[in-house]
Amino acid sequence: MSHYKMHLLVCGGTGCRASESEKITENLNAEIKKLGLENEAQVVVTGCFGFCEKGPIVKIVPDNTFYTQVKPEDCAEIVSEHVLKGRKVSRLLYEDPETQKHVEDSKHMGFYQKQIRIALRNCGFIDPENxxxxxxxxxxxxxxxxxxxxxxxxxxxxxxxxxxxxxxxxxxxxxxxxxxxxxxxxxxxxxxxxxxxxxxxxxxxxxxxxxxxxxxxxxxxxxxxxxxxxxxxxxxxxxxxxxxxxxxxxxxxxxxxxxxxxxxxxxxxxxxxxxxxxxxxxxxxxxxxxxxxxxxxxxxxxxxxxxxxxxxxxxxxxxxxxxxxxxxxxxxxxxxxxxxASIGTEKSKGTKVFALAGKINNVGLIEVPMGITLREVIFEIGGGIKDGKKFKAVQTGGPSGGCLTEKHLDTPIDFDNLIAAGSMMGSGGMIVMDEDDCMVSVAKFYLEFTVEESCGKCAPCRIGNKRLHEILEKICNGKGTEADIEYLKNLSKVIKDTALCGLGQTSPNPVLSTIEHFLDEYKAHVTERICPAGQCKALKLYTIIPEKCTGCTACTRACPVGAISGEKRQPHIIDVDKCIRCGACYDKCKFTAIHVQ
Amino acid sequence: MNKIKSLDDLRKMKQNLENGMNIREKSNSPESLVQIRVAMATCGIASGARAVMNTLIERIEKDKIPAVVTQGGCMGYCYAEPTVEVKVPGKDPVVFGYVDSKVAIDIIEKYVLQGELLEGIIPVNYQTINDKK
CATH class of the missing domain: 3.40.50.11540 (NADH-ubiquinone oxidoreductase 51kDa subunit)
Structure with missing residues (x-):
C-alpha cells in the first residue's frame, strides 16, 4: 500500500476548467511520474474552492498551500520544488492585498476565515467522481x-x-x-x-x-x-x-x-x-x-x-x-x-452560500453563517471594492430582489431582515456596485431580463414589465419626466399585486428599491438631464473647451458621424444634435480639451 | 465493486476508506495535531530524509496517531541531516538531528507518545522574523 504524504487538489469546477485546469492536472501527473513520486503524491480533481477570482486553484495538503492563477507551465516547478524538496513556490501563493505578503497557509486567508462550510463541506475537498x-x-x-x-x-x-x-x-x-x-x-x-x-x-x-x-x-x-x-x-x-x-x-x-x-x-x-x-x-x-x-x-x-x-x-x-x-x-x-440550529439567527438557521460578483475584489463562492453583516461579507471576505472605488449598493436576490445600500451594511443578513430592507435572499447572488454604476440602468438591466424571461401567460407580467422597461429606457435616454417616476411606482405596485406567479410578483422589486434608495439619481435624470454616475450615454454632453483646443483636427477625424467642425489651428465645435455620445473624440484628444458633462 | 448490503457494511467500508482521506482531514485542523516537519532540501534528501519521512508516515498511520507529517525546506543544519522538527500542541518545537528510520520510530514512540526527550536534539539558536513582534 502506498503512503501518500501529499495530496495536490486541483479545482475541476467550470470556472477553473475554463482556464485550463484539466491541462494542469495532466501536467502535474506527468511531472510526478517523471520524478518517480507516484507513491508519495496524489493528484485529485475536486469541485470548486470558491476563490474563483484567482483561479485556477491548486491546493496542497497537509500543509494547506494555496496556489492561485496556476498555469499549466507552472506544474514542473510545483512538483520539483514543492513536492520533491518541500519548498513552496512563493510567486504562486496568494498575496494578501493589504499586507502584500504571501499567505503560506490558506487558513490565514481573509477569504476563508469567516466562512462556515456546510453545504459546500465537500466542495474543493473530495473528488466528486469518486x-x-x-x-x-x-x-x-x-x-x-x-x-x-x-x-x-x-x-x-x-x-x-x-x-x-x-x-x-x-x-x-x-x-x-x-x-x-x-x-x-x-x-x-x-x-x-x-x-x-x-x-x-x-x-x-x-x-x-x-x-x-x-x-x-x-x-x-x-x-x-x-x-x-x-x-x-x-x-x-x-x-x-x-x-x-x-x-x-x-x-x-x-x-x-x-x-x-x-x-x-x-x-x-x-x-x-x-x-x-x-x-x-x-x-x-x-x-x-x-x-x-x-x-x-x-x-x-x-x-x-x-x-x-x-x-x-x-x-x-x-x-x-x-x-x-x-x-x-x-x-x-x-x-x-x-x-x-446553533448556527445563524433566531429565525434563519444555518449558513447561506452567496455568489459574489460585480465590482468586488474577491469574486467567488462563499458560505457564511446567517446573521453575518454585509460589511463583513463585502469588505472582509470579499476584499472590498475593486480599484479602491466607493461602495454604492449591492443587489441581492437577482431580478426578484432589490438593492441594499450603505445604511444596510451592518444589518445581519437573514431571510427576514433582507425582506424588511426591501430586498430578498433569493438564491444568493450578490452583485456589488460602485460609484460608477447608474442605478436607473441597473433597474433597466433587470427589467430587460424579466421582459425576456416572462412566460407571457398573465397580462400584468407580460405587458406591465414591458411598460416598466420602456419608461426606464426613456429616463435613461434623457426623455423622462417627474410624472414617470410616479407612474413607475404605481405600475410596479399593480404588477406585484396581480401577477400570477413569483416571477411577476417580484419583478418590479429592482425598480421599487432603486427608487426608494436612489430617488435623487432618478430625479437628476429627469429634471437636470444628467446621469450622476456618468453611465447613461444619452445624458452625456460633449463640448470643446476653446482655450485648450489647438485645432489639431484629431477629433474631427475620429468622429464617426462628422459632428465636429472647425478650421485648422482654430478651436473646433461639436454639433450637439449630430453627436452620438460615443466618446471617440474624448479618447483621441491629447490636450484634454473635450469636456464631458 | 460490490453492493453494500447493510449499514454495518457501510460503516466498515468507511473505516477502510478514511485512511486515504486522512491527510486531507488533518489539514483542516493542523493546530490541534502534532506537527512533524521533515527537512527535505537537497542535502536532506541525499542523507535519506525521504526514507525517514515514509517511516514516520507509516508509523503514524499504523496506530492512527493524531499527527501530521509535512515537508519543509533546508533548516540550515546541513551537518546533522536528516533533520526533523516536531511541534507538539502547546509546546515549543524541537529539532532532532541525524534522524534515521530507527530514530524516527523513537521520535514517535518516545517523544510524541510519551513526552520523553531523546538524544540528538539541536538547541534552538535562531529567531525567525515571525518571532520578532
Missing part, C-alpha cells in the same frame, strides 16, 4: 442511519427541529414542506430537485452539483423515505454539462453500491433518481412551472393552491427543494439538528 471519497467522509451514513433506526416521522421531526429553510429564495421551512407531502396519501409520490438556477450571477447550485453530487442524491433519498416516494427527479438546466456529467457518474456509482435502486442497504427501501433537462427558462425555477416543464408542457406556472405537495408532477404529491437545501440535509442528520 463515491469512495464521499463515503470516507461519512457519505450515505445519514441515509443508512435513518433507514435502519428511524421512522419517517422521526426524521421529519429532526428536519423541523433544525430550522432549515428553503435555500432557493422563498425560505419556506423544509421540514414542514416534507411533512405536508408526507401526510398526503397517494399511490405514487415524487421527490424533485430544482437545479434550474437562473439568477444572473448565481452559481452555487452548479458548484454543489459539480463538487459534491452525492450529497444531493443522498438527501433526495432521505426525503423519499420521509414522504414515501421512490422516485426522484433532478430538473437541471442543459447549460450545465459538467454538473450533469458528474451527477450521472454519481448516480451510477450509487447504484453499483446499492445506495440507489431496490432494497437500499438491505432495508427494503427503494429509491432511484433520473435527470430532466431544462432549456434554461428563468420561470422554470418556479416550482409549478418546473413541474409543467417536466411533464413536457410549456413552462408556465399554475395557480397555487393546489401546492405541489398535494398535486404536483403528473398530479401526484411532489416535494420540490433546491440543490443547496438538499446539500444541507445529510450534515443535519450527521451532526444533529441542535448543532445546525
Amino acid at each position: 463515491i469512495d471519497e464521499y463515503i470516507a467522509r461519512d457519505g450515505y451514513a445519514a441515509l443508512g442511519n435513518i433507514l435502519t433506526e428511524m421512522s419517517p416521522q422521526q426524521a421529519i421531526d429532526i428536519m423541523k427541529k433544525s430550522g432549515l429553510r428553503g435555500r432557493g429564495g422563498g425560505g419556506f421551512p423544509t421540514g414542514l414542506k416534507w411533512e405536508i407531502a408526507s401526510s398526503n396519501k397517494a399511490d405514487q409520490k415524487y421527490v424533485v430537485c430544482n437545479a434550474d438556477e437562473g439568477d444572473p450571477g448565481a452559481f452555487m447550485d452548479r458548484s454543489i452539483l459539480e463538487g459534491d453530487p452525492h450529497s444531493v442524491i443522498e438527501a433526495m433519498a432521505i426525503c423519499g423515505y420521509c414522504i414515501g416516494a421512490n422516485k426522484g427527479i433532478v430538473y437541471i438546466r442543459a447549460e450545465y454539462p459538467l454538473a450533469i456529467k458528474r451527477l450521472k457518474i454519481a448516480a451510477r456509482q450509487a447504484r453499483v453500491y446499492g445506495l440507489l435502486g431496490n432494497d437500499v442497504l438491505g432495508t427494503g427501501f427503494s429509491f432511484d433518481i433520473e435527470l430532466r433537462y431544462g432549456a434554461g427558462a428563468f420561470v422554470c425555477g418556479e416550482e409549478t412551472a418546473l413541474i409543467k416543464s417536466m411533464e413536457g408542457l410549456r413552462g408556465e406556472p399554475t395557480v397555487k393552491p393546489p401546492f405541489p405537495a398535494e398535486k404536483g408532477y403528473l398530479g401526484k404529491p411532489t416535494n420540490v427543494n433546491n440543490v443547496e437545501t438538499y446539500a444541507n440535509v445529510p450534515a443535519i442528520f450527521l451532526k444533529g439538528p441542535e448543532w445546525f
